[in-house]
Amino acid sequence: KNEVEQSPQNLTAQEGEFITINCSYSVGISALHWLQQHPGGGIVSLFMLSSGKKKHGRLIATINIQEKHSSLHITASHPRDSAVYICAVAPGTASKLTFGTGTRLQVTL
Amino acid sequence: NAGVMQNPRHLVRRRGQEARLRCSPMKGHSHVYWYRQLPEEGLKFMVYLQKENIIDESGMPKERFSAEFPKEGPSILRIQQVVRGDSAAYFCASSPNRVPDTQYFGPGTRLTVL
Secondary structure, three states, rough: OOOOOEEOOOOOOOOOOOOOEEEEEOOOOEEEOOOOOOOOOEEEEEEEEEEEEEOOOOEEEEEOOOOOOOEEEEEOOOOHHHHEEEEEEEEEOOOOOOOOOOEEEEOOO | OOOOOOEOOOEEEEOOOOOOEEEEEEOOOOOEEEEOOOOOOOOEEEEEEEOOOEEEEOOOOOOOEEOOOOOOEEEEEEEOOOOOOOOOOEEEEEEEEOOOOOOOEEEOOHHHHO
8 A cells, every 4th residue: 555545536526516636645744745747757846735725826735644634626727737746745854755656647628 | 948958859879878867957946856757657756966966866776876066067977888678768857946846847858778
């Protein structure tokens, strides 16, 4: 079993839909990261969380430390949101990241 | 403030050759991480370096791979005697502090071994 599990693996949505991507992890962590990988391969850091909730534009990330679970929400989705969304955790006190396998999101008109 | 820079962006090598991948962290960042993404697989940690020191190399293959981050200049990931299985995208990330901190990723180097 992977230390970081994401669901769903693939997601297709229509423009305007509310999207949720889930991440569960099995180890103690110092932080959880949400990353976006564009079709061209570049990786952008969206959020780093150690508790609670963060919001940036149409993106919202939440984390429940007790349940070892995080969600990434996209409101009013747009085709430019099409990308792979990756959950990653920093286990224990380590700096290195352990990654989920990613959720491939396709938003259509 | 320029982002994390990696070069080359694409590198083609024949089996048995050496590959050198360079990473210049963001200004003010002294922590560098190397990650590898094999085709159709997720990202995997390779090595974590701070200036002149290897802090964690638990993800590095035991042979043929080495990394350095000298006092001056970029971090280098070196792969000797490349094999086809080394073909992958290699990403570098940097952060200003150790833990926990946002890691800023470079554009990656795509290595193809013929």
